[in-house]
Amino acid sequence: MLQDPYIPQDLYIPQHPYIIELPTLDALAGRSRAIGATMGGRGFCIIRGLPNDGDTILALARHFGDIQRHIRADSRGVVGDTPQDVSWRNYLPEYHGVSAEEFAPHTDGSFVDGMLVEGDKVRRITSPRLLLLQIAQRAEQGGDNTVADGGAILDYLTSEEPEAARLLATSGCITISRDDQMALAGAVFERVRRGVLKIRFRYDDKVYTPSWARDAVTRFHHLTLDPRFSNEISADQGDIIVLDNWRVLHGRKMFKDNSTESRRKFRRIWISEDDTEDLVNLVDRPHLNRSQEVYRHYATIPSPVPVGQRIRFPCGIALSPQRAASLS
Ligand SMILES: O=C(O)CCC(=O)C(=O)O
Numbered sequence: 535m536l537q538d539p540y541i542p543q544d545l546y547i548p549q550h551p552y553i554i555e556l557p558t559l560d561a562l563a564g565r566s567r568a569i570g571a572t573m574g575g576r577g578f579c580i581i582r583g584l585p586n587d588g589d590t591i592l593a594l595a596r597h598f599g600d601i602q603r604h605i606r607a608d609s610r611g612v613v614g615d616t617p618q619d620v621s622w623r624n625y626l627p628e629y630h631g632v633s634a635e636e637f638a639p640h641t642d643g644s645f646v647d648g649m650l651v652e653g654d655k656v657r658r659i660t661s662p663r664l665l666l667l668q669i670a671q672r673a674e675q676g677g678d679n680t681v682a683d684g685g686a687i688l689d690y691l692t693s694e695e696p697e698a699a700r701l702l703a704t705s706g707c708i709t710i711s712r713d714d715q716m717a718l719a720g721a722v723f724e725r726v727r728r729g730v731l732k733i734r735f736r737y738d739d740k741v742y743t744p745s746w747a748r749d750a751v752t753r754f755h756h757l758t759l760d761p762r763f764s765n766e767i768s769a770d771q772g773d774i775i776v777l778d779n780w781r782v783l784h785g786r787k788m789f790k791d792n793s794t795e796s797r798r799k800f801r802r803i804w805i806s807e808d809d810t811e812d813l814v815n816l817v818d819r820p821h822l823n824r825s826q827e828v829y830r831h832y833a834t835i836p837s838p839v840p841v842g843q844r845i846r847f848p849c850g851i852a853l854s855p856q857r858a859a860s861l862s
């Protein structure tokens with residue numbers, strides 16, 4: 535029998551496990567190759583067995599790269615414990631993650647696209663490269679996470695629905711506006727650098743699209759829910775899900791809790807994109823202004839872990855010449 539070429543084998547083959555046991559952070563050195571291989575192969579993994587607290591997930595995150603702040607984060611960049619800023623609480627409907635509703639597969643920070651002058655550095659601030667998501671407390675009912683492989687979806691589209699693939703890779707097909715952030719006229723499949731694509735996507739009332747792209751964007755959403763490309767992952771309490779946010783979309787089922795003490799709780803840390811090109815001011819007078827203020831919440835906090843000791847693997851969707859030809 536012919537095999538369906540659109541089953542992303544890596545998501546399903548059980549002998550290619552995605553759970554990595556790690557009893558202590560000291561054991562990380564011995565497991566970092568396995569973590570890198572799993573991340574490169576499948577685009578996500580679960581790290582199981584570490585203490586369930588903010589300090590531990592932060593120490594682990596620093597081995598993946600520089601931390602990217604978030605408006606709901608504490609001063610260290612950890613979301614889920616005590617936030618540094620509370621202004622966002624006045625705009626709660628903009629923050630779907632803190633609700634108990636289903637969250638359709640998305641990439642994190644899809645709404646971030648700006649710049650920030652920091653001293654003599656002028657950096658692009660955009661969606662994170664990786665995220666670590668810890669299920670600090672499971673819900674009484676529901677709240678399971680899902681993942682969808684955007685690379686497998688792209689392969690399916692280029693082969694079976696090439697016009698949709700082309701539209702989704704066209705600048706302008708998607709605009710995302712959330713609270714004080716806006717990513718204007720981006721693409722679902724965006725070129726990060728030569729040969730690598732990243733995904734920017736969510737599907738809810740924060741998304742706008744020109745009429746020429748509406749069907750393609752809706753189609754992409756349906757494919758992120760299609761069992762050929764997506765999978766439910768059962769994370770235990772304390773598990774840390776690490777995701778390649780350029781390639782793999784994640785979602786969450788709705789959940790119910792009977793009391794506030796037992797409320798589902800997650801911690802999350804973003805790892806910033808590390809090879810955005812720095813900008814220069816055209817007349818050598820870089821300066822901070824109010825348009826950049828809102829990006830302070832999403833600025834980078836450098837990791838103390840030396841670059842040579844970090845866990846490395848290729849992120850995003852490799853753009854083979856074949857894929858490139860069909861997208862242009
Ligand atoms: O609740 C979760 O497990 C994840 C929530 C989420 O994806 C988000 O807030 O971006």
Ligand SMILES: [Fe+2]
Pocket residue numbers: 631640641642784
């Ligand atoms: Fe998310």
